[in-house]
Amino acid sequence: MQGRNITQALLLALGLSVALDAAAQSATTAPVFGGWRNLHSANGVEPAQDDLAFAMLPTTAAKGTRFAILDREAKRVVCCMVVSSDRLDAGVLETQYRLPGVWVSDLLNEGNDTPPPYEPRVYEMKRDGALATYVFHDAIEAYSDLGGLLLPPGASIDAAGTVKTGTRSYTLQFQTTTFTDEDGTLDRFTLRPVGSPGAPVVVEVPYATY
Template identity: 55%
Template structure:
């Protein structure tokens, strides 16, 4: 999924989608679980020093350094803890100069200017792996890519064999859909969490641009 041509304009369009996580959580009200998206990224080709497999979180609001989250291993049907906030809030300049990320991935994380004016700026953090996630083994199926990013959940989240997520005292039926783009230059992953009550569903969308 990391192969392909650089398409800055497409990346800006895709980047707005990850911010839907923040919008969905805010719209659903204060009782909604605090969640977002995450991406496992590396520095651009030829960057020196080269950085590999750095996880980044995109969240709807500020969190303190040391805050802990679980990731969803979609192929295994389980949550794994933990990704832990390692940095201060990051902006596009830091992502470019400190981590030397390709522009398409910076756009994935930061979103588009027009969208952010309407929805609010994203909160981006470098994360580090702790606990079970350090030695977690992902599926080796060629079509599996949960190691590249996806849904970021509260640290105490769990998932049962039927696909129901438990977040605190609440239970959510999880639906997943991957929407490949027609030009094969990326895909949008959509996670829909439907609560057992009549409350609105929470939708988290995570774009995967290619370059």
């Protein structure tokens, strides 16, 4: 009987140790931020494909992975975008989705004057939850419905522009610049950790004119 009690105590201690290790690993895992674009097939393509959402992520993502989006003008986080495809390359984007070449370059973040912060992993996304029927903030020159920043699904943003996800906080800075050929713009989102060391997270979202 005493040996059985010792075995149970050891198993309980082992289980507690594993749970604590998992919690510590979860706490130290950096959240994933990325970009997204809302696109449609090239003019004249039949059947036309409209309102297609694509993620531009710094890491690989499995089908079913969820993200929230930022309505930048309204300073609101809305959930969710859900990964619905395997990773897409330029050939698939051109032949299966029939996207114009300039938008394929946008998704792959090619052709900019400076090296991108990461090589985008491109996925098709489906709108779910509140985002499925969400109406974006209506303002002059507002374009958050065309693309922008992807965040973890539990993230939030306050009036000062501080993004919170889990136990982490980031100061969000936004900058938009015109391409040198004036044929589009590049949006850059910079998330700087608050109260903890670490390099800022940079996300770029190009918008070429087509």
